Every structure is written in C-alpha cells, then in structure tokens.
Amino acid sequence: MTAPIHFRPGTLEDSYGTFLVLEEAIADLLPRLGITDPTSLADPAELEKMWQRRRSLLEHLTRTAYQFWVAEQAGEVIGFARSTLHDGVLELTEFFVRPGAQSGGVGRQLFERAFPQGDFKHRVIIATTDLRAQARYLKSGVYPRFPLMYFDKAPDPVTVVTDLVFQPMTATPDLFEELNKIDAQILGFRRAADHRWLLGDRQGWLYVREGRPVGYGYTGRNNGPFALLDPGDYPAVLSHMENQASQTGLERVGVEVPLHNRHAVDYLLACGFKIPDGFFAFFMSDAPFGKFEQYIVTSPPFFM
Ligand SMILES: CC(C)(COP(=O)(O)OP(=O)(O)OC[C@H]1O[C@@H](n2cnc3c(N)ncnc32)[C@H](O)[C@@H]1OP(=O)(O)O)[C@@H](O)C(=O)NCCC(=O)NCCS
Missing domain, CATH: 3.40.630.90 (Aminopeptidase)
Structure with missing residues (x-):
C-alpha cells in the first residue's frame, strides 16, 4: 500500500528537503529540453556546493513567503510550492514535485494553496517550459509576456x-x-x-x-x-x-x-x-505591466 500524501505549511526546517526536490526535478527536466550537461545531483560534492550557494536565497524565500506549502509522503518532502506578496504583487517563486511523484495531482494541490486567485495587483511567474507547469499556469489565468534567456x-x-x-x-x-x-x-x-x-x-x-x-x-x-x-x-x-x-x-x-x-x-x-544552452523561461502574468524592456531579472531567476 502506498503511504498517504499530506499537505502542510513549510518552515525553515524544510530548506534542505525542498532543495533536494528542486534539484531532482531540474535534473529530470533538463534532458527533456535537450540539455544533457551534468547537474549537481550526479556528484555529492557538487550537490553540497550547490546547497551552500542556494541556501541563503531559499531561506530568504521562506522568511518572506506569502504561502509556502510542502507535500509529504512517509516523512519525506515530495513536492513544494511557494509565493511572495510584495506591494500587492503575488509571485510564484518555486513549484517542484519529485520526478517519481509527478503527473499524479500533487502539483495541482500545492499550486492552489500557494498561488490562489484573489484581489492582487498582479499574479506573476517566471516559468519553465515544462508542459505540466505551463498547463497549470495557463489554466490559472497567467500568460507568457516575453522569454528570458541567460x-x-x-x-x-x-x-x-x-x-x-x-x-x-x-x-x-x-x-x-x-x-x-x-x-x-x-x-x-x-x-x-x-x-x-x-x-x-x-x-x-x-x-x-x-x-x-x-x-x-x-x-x-x-x-x-x-x-x-x-x-x-x-x-x-x-x-x-x-x-x-x-x-x-x-x-x-x-x-x-x-x-x-x-x-x-x-x-x-x-x-x-x-x-x-537551450534553457529559457517565460515571464508570465495575468496582465501586461511594467517596463521590462528596461530591466534584467535577478539571477538565478527564482523571482523577478
Ligand atoms: C510542474 C510540476 C510541479 C507539476 O506538478 P505535477 O504533480 O506533475 O502536476 P499535476 O499532476 O498536479 O498536474 C499536471 C497537469 O498538467 C496537465 N497536463 C499534462 N501534460 C499536458 C499537456 N501536454 N498539455 C496540457 N496539459 C497537460 C494535466 O492534465 C494536469 O492538469 P489537471 O490537473 O488540470 O488535469 C511538476 O511536473 C514538476 O516538478 N515539473 C518539473 C519542474 C518544473 O519545471 N517546475 C516548474 C517551475 S516554474
């Protein structure tokens, strides 16, 4: 029998668990986009370096989160979604499900909690071209405005x-x-x-x-x-x-x-x-706004 999945608000204690889900989901996504460079997941020393590099950013996103939800199964984080709310603008900063658990509805439940409809000035996502992600975002009323490349x-x-x-x-x-x-x-x-x-x-x-x-x-x-x-x-x-x-x-x-x-x-x-490489992201929003032709986003592009 498979263990039940439950959803709960995330905390700083979830930083490493969510980092691992993110790395696994990215390592699985890139080859599907034709990018075959080795990722940090393949080498424990590289994974540790990446964790040290990402930690402060991930903790900042936890501390400033508007909604932070994790999906847990048998005591392990298998997915998470997080958003921030600044001055009325809701931005989805992360949305990742572990590869073995994808396409089973976990993402939908996380997304509904972390990126609700509501009285926001704007709803914004810097999005991968993953088809499940795109379908979810388009269904929630955010559309690509322009691509971003590194x-x-x-x-x-x-x-x-x-x-x-x-x-x-x-x-x-x-x-x-x-x-x-x-x-x-x-x-x-x-x-x-x-x-x-x-x-x-x-x-x-x-x-x-x-x-x-x-x-x-x-x-x-x-x-x-x-x-x-x-x-x-x-x-x-x-x-x-x-x-x-x-x-x-x-x-x-x-x-x-x-x-x-x-x-x-x-x-x-x-x-x-x-x-x-061939990786690019879409800047998606509910409606056009801002002068992004005069702007360069934060790298890595977790938030604008
Ligand atoms: C994006 C992600 C978090 C979604 O989580 P998930 O658990 O796989 O998603 P779900 O199973 O809840 O939902 C998948 C949806 O995609 C839809 N879908 C799948 N393939 C599709 C396609 N080719 N065209 C249209 N819709 C499609 C499904 O019907 C489902 O929508 P529904 O719930 O309205 O029926 C997960 O797939 C993931 O981690 N992907 C890799 C990392 C990534 O790119 N994340 C986005 C960062 S911006």
Whole structure:
C-alpha cells in the first residue's frame, strides 16, 4: 500500500528537503529540453556546493513567503510550492514535485494553496517550459509576456565609456527610498525585503547622473536585478558589471535577460556573451505591466 500524501505549511526546517526536490526535478527536466550537461545531483560534492550557494536565497524565500506549502509522503518532502506578496504583487517563486511523484495531482494541490486567485495587483511567474507547469499556469489565468534567456562569458577587463557615476549602495533609509522610486517607475510596485537580501548577497550599485539616481543594479557571483530609467545606459552598466567580475577573478559572468530588452541583448551579443544552452523561461502574468524592456531579472531567476 502506498503511504498517504499530506499537505502542510513549510518552515525553515524544510530548506534542505525542498532543495533536494528542486534539484531532482531540474535534473529530470533538463534532458527533456535537450540539455544533457551534468547537474549537481550526479556528484555529492557538487550537490553540497550547490546547497551552500542556494541556501541563503531559499531561506530568504521562506522568511518572506506569502504561502509556502510542502507535500509529504512517509516523512519525506515530495513536492513544494511557494509565493511572495510584495506591494500587492503575488509571485510564484518555486513549484517542484519529485520526478517519481509527478503527473499524479500533487502539483495541482500545492499550486492552489500557494498561488490562489484573489484581489492582487498582479499574479506573476517566471516559468519553465515544462508542459505540466505551463498547463497549470495557463489554466490559472497567467500568460507568457516575453522569454528570458541567460547570457554569459568569461569576463575580460573592458573600458566603460559613460557619464554615469557608479555609487556602491549602503543600506540607509534614503537608499531604500531611491530603490522604491525606481521600482515604482520600472516595475510598478516596491519590494524592499528583496533589496535587503540582495544587499547581503551581492554588491549593489546606484547609477547616478548629475547627482540623480537613474538606475540600480547588483553584481557578484550572481548578477541582477538591474533597472534603468534610460535603457541606453545598458552598455555602460553591463561593461561595468563585466569589469567588476574580471577584477574579482570570477570565472564566468552572466545575466538573465528579457529578450525584448534590446539595449542589453544587442550589447551582450556584440561583446562576446553567449547563450550557453537551450534553457529559457517565460515571464508570465495575468496582465501586461511594467517596463521590462528596461530591466534584467535577478539571477538565478527564482523571482523577478
Ligand atoms: C510542474 C510540476 C510541479 C507539476 O506538478 P505535477 O504533480 O506533475 O502536476 P499535476 O499532476 O498536479 O498536474 C499536471 C497537469 O498538467 C496537465 N497536463 C499534462 N501534460 C499536458 C499537456 N501536454 N498539455 C496540457 N496539459 C497537460 C494535466 O492534465 C494536469 O492538469 P489537471 O490537473 O488540470 O488535469 C511538476 O511536473 C514538476 O516538478 N515539473 C518539473 C519542474 C518544473 O519545471 N517546475 C516548474 C517551475 S516554474
């Protein structure tokens, strides 16, 4: 007899169990998309490295979750779904079921709990092209707006030609006010909790022209998000990012780009960045909003 499946709210104690489900589901998904590179699941040392790399992000998503649900069978996590709610915008951050338990209705029950219908400003998902996931999202009234692809290269020192001043962020109330103002213009909502986490995880920059902040960005081992009031500044901002990576001795530098951000795409392809594999995601929402042609999402793309 198979053990019953039950659903309960997730906690910080579930971080490693949900991480394993995520890694298993991704390792199973990629070959179906034609991507056969080895994943961290195949090697315990790589899996441990990935856990150390992902842990802070996953814990941040638990601490700031609006809904976090796990499916459990015989004491083991077999699936989970999680969302955040910032300034009225509901975003599904993760939705994964262990491969052996997929296509049996577990996902539907998790999804209904974590990503409800309701009086939200918007409902948003950065989604894989997994057919079960797409069917679920489309049935819940969110539709693809544009694709996102990762571009990367080995960083070189580059000359940054610009009148922008690159100002390292320091966490003051004034900073959060500036970030809120830029987010309100580019995204149409604010999310100070994410900025607080990003500031601890990577280097934040305010891009300043004639004493006025005209954008922000984050660089480091992972890059993004970037939001610019004038997208014509992407060449300067991305070359500054590459320089930072080169100076700190990183092996790779990459960004997760809305493909209609033509200023970023044109610059990246002209400057030797490559799309490393066939993986892409859809940005899905209940209705069009925001100026994503002036934006680059957070990498890895768990949330915008
Ligand atoms: C996406 C995922 C979490 C869904 O969980 P699941 O338990 O497999 O899903 P369910 O069995 O509850 O639902 C599958 C749905 O897809 C539908 N479906 C399956 N194949 C389909 C197809 N080719 N076309 C249309 N609908 C399809 C099923 O009919 C079912 O919908 P219904 O419940 O309305 O009948 C799981 O499959 C998974 O982990 N996939 C890999 C990881 C991933 O890509 N996650 C998404 C991250 S954004």
